[in-house]
Amino acid sequence: MITRRILFVIVAIAALAGVSASGARAQSSGYEGIWSVLVITDKGACDRAYRYPVRIARGKVRHTDPSNSSFNIGGQVGGGGAVKVFVSRGDKRADGTGRLTRTGGGGKWKSARGECSGHWTAERRG
Numbered sequence: 692m693i694t695r696r697i698l699f700v701i702v703a704i705a706a707l708a709g710v711s712a713s714g715a716r717a718q719s720s721g722y723e724g725i726w727s728v729l730v731i732t733d734k735g736a737c738d739r740a741y742r743y744p745v746r747i748a749r750g751k752v753r754h755t756d757p758s759n760s761s762f763n764i765g766g767q768v769g770g771g772g773a774v775k776v777f778v779s780r781g782d783k784r785a786d787g788t789g790r791l792t793r794t795g796g797g798g799k800w801k802s803a804r805g806e807c808s809g810h811w812t813a814e815r816r817g
Contacts (some may be wrong), residue, residue, distance in 0.1 A: 721793040722747050722768045725817040726757060730800065735807030752776055774798060787811060
């Protein structure tokens with residue numbers, strides 16, 4: 692079972708990661724900064740919802756404090772706001788896709804083994 696924190700991170704990554712765009716392009720498009728991501732489970736026995744802060748820098752999605760985390764977040768934001776992300780902890784993993792605007796965004800996520808899935812939303816915080 693995916694824990695609440697892992698689920699949130701997966702959604703956050705999905706919301707904030709992107710597809711094959713350079714960091715400079717993503718930066719000039721206005722996606723840089725801190726984002727609040729809400730991950731919601733629509734199917735499966737994973738935690739119902741979780742909120743987590745994520746940082747986008749040079750087009751890459753990361754933890755706001757990578758030294759204080761028990762899970763991995765990775766991904767990129769493309770120049771047009773397309774997002775592709777992953778969150779993992781041990782042998783658990785979830786992947787997400789979606790789209791950002793300069794102030795918000797959303798998309799969907801699914802655990803690697805298919806036991807849970809849902810959607811995410813993101814709000815720019817800084």
